[in-house]
Amino acid sequence: MDVLRLAWLYLWIAPHLLLILVAVLMVRNGRQRDFPIFFSYLLYEFLQFVVIFSIWCLEAPHPMWLRTDEVLRGGSVVFRFAMIQEMIAAPFSHSIPMGKIMTRMLNWGTGFLVVISLVSVEYLYRQLPNYGLLKNYVVIEACNITQCGLIVGVFLWHRFLGVRMSPTVFGIALGMGLIVGSEPYMLAFVTGTRLISRDSLQMAVFNVAVLVWLYFVQVREPSDSDFNGAQLLRVRDWAEGVGRITRP
Amino acid sequence: MNLQIILAIVAILFFLFLIVMSWQWLSTRGEAAPAGELIPVDLEAFQNLTDPEEEQFLRTSLSPPEFRSVQRIRIRAAKLYVVALSDNAGSMMRLGNSASLQADQAIVALGRDIAKRALSLKMWCAVLQLRLTAALVFPTILSPTGGIADQYLAVTYMAAKLHAEAAA
Numbered sequence: 001m002d003v004l005r006l007a008w009l010y011l012w013i014a015p016h017l018l019l020i021l022v023a024v025l026m027v028r029n030g031r032q033r034d035f036p037i038f039f040s041y042l043l044y045e046f047l048q049f050v051v052i053f054s055i056w057c058l059e060a061p062h063p064m065w066l067r068t069d070e071v072l073r074g075g076s077v078v079f080r081f082a083m084i085q086e087m088i089a090a091p092f093s094h095s096i097p098m099g100k101i102m103t104r105m106l107n108w109g110t111g112f113l114v115v116i117s118l119v120s121v122e123y124l125y126r127q128l129p130n131y132g133l134l135k136n137y138v139v140i141e142a143c144n145i146t147q148c149g150l151i152v153g154v155f156l157w158h159r160f161l162g163v164r165m166s167p168t169v170f171g172i173a174l175g176m177g178l179i180v181g182s183e184p185y186m187l188a189f190v191t192g193t194r195l196i197s198r199d200s201l202q203m204a205v206f207n208v209a210v211l212v213w214l215y216f217v218q219v220r221e222p223s224d225s226d227f228n229g230a231q232l233l234r235v236r237d238w239a240e241g242v243g244r245i246t247r248p
Numbered sequence: 249m250n251l252q253i254i255l256a257i258v259a260i261l262f263f264l265f266l267i268v269m270s271w272q273w274l275s276t277r278g279e280a281a282p283a284g285e286l287i288p289v290d291l292e293a294f295q296n297l298t299d300p301e302e303e304q305f306l307r308t309s310l311s312p313p314e315f316r317s318v319q320r321i322r323i324r325a326a327k328l329y330v331v332a333l334s335d336n337a338g339s340m341m342r343l344g345n346s347a348s349l350q351a352d353q354a355i356v357a358l359g360r361d362i363a364k365r366a367l368s369l370k371m372w373c374a375v376l377q378l379r380l381t382a383a384l385v386f387p388t389i390l391s392p393t394g395g396i397a398d399q400y401l402a403v404t405y406m407a408a409k410l411h412a413e414a415a416a
Contacts, residue, residue: 145255161338
């Protein structure tokens, strides 16, 4: 077995084993309760790997491989959309359930971005020589590009609220950003004739993303120090001040 | 421009964005959570700036160029108030959120309510800032509105009630 093949296998297998470690760390720190969708995504990605790896070992026919890959990747895309929603709701996960208006706004924004990405990716894929084989990936790639826009939205949302991102949310957003952000780059530079190098690049990026998750899930969450006597006294004085202004 | 180049630029910009965000996050890591200093806001003055009757009076008393000029100054001032209201709403939101993590159920319920209303207020402040920006461009067509003052008062009094609950 040559070195390149070994490296390829390493890039494929290692991050998926690390996913289990990330999940274990989450359970140990009790974070799976705060981020149930991300936790489910970790397990899903591992199961996806087990299925694909088994098919690869059994040397299943190529169409079956492609079909399974498409379906499972579709599942990952759906999970990532749900994770974005989870990150947007994270600043208020203890106090406010995500309201109907916010969910609707997010869905409209997502729909708008999906349409733009879909048109762009479809146009690009049509130029590939093996378009017939890859056309089913158009939707998945378009959704990945849409998720780049939504990740930007997650960062801007926290900035708008003036809330500091917790290490876990930051780690999830960064890792996910690396995964979905590499899509437009690969679409731009890697053509269908170099699918293996494209897969290797994707796997390398996934490795980095998993290492990011591994690091951030074990970082201690800062304790919430806002709710203290001094803060409450300031609020009381402030409210009294407002009262004086409005009731002269 | 070729679509491939556009996609490459999108990817590069996205990664640059991630790098900047990571840099900012890591540079503030370990710092204490923002104290949430509250900015004093003169609500009466704000309501005066956004009063439709006051606007109508100025419209009838001044020549159109003078009215546009005065109205732009009033809108700029109103925008500063909205920024302060938005910042204070952010502080209230964080306070409500922290209160919702406490053990006392009465404080938890009040904290949730404060966080919810403060978030709503913050969203309205963002909308109002957009509207005021548009009003700056078309001062004779669009009027500033001060409808958020009541919401602001409600959140403030709830926060004061939170103090009473915590003291009890």
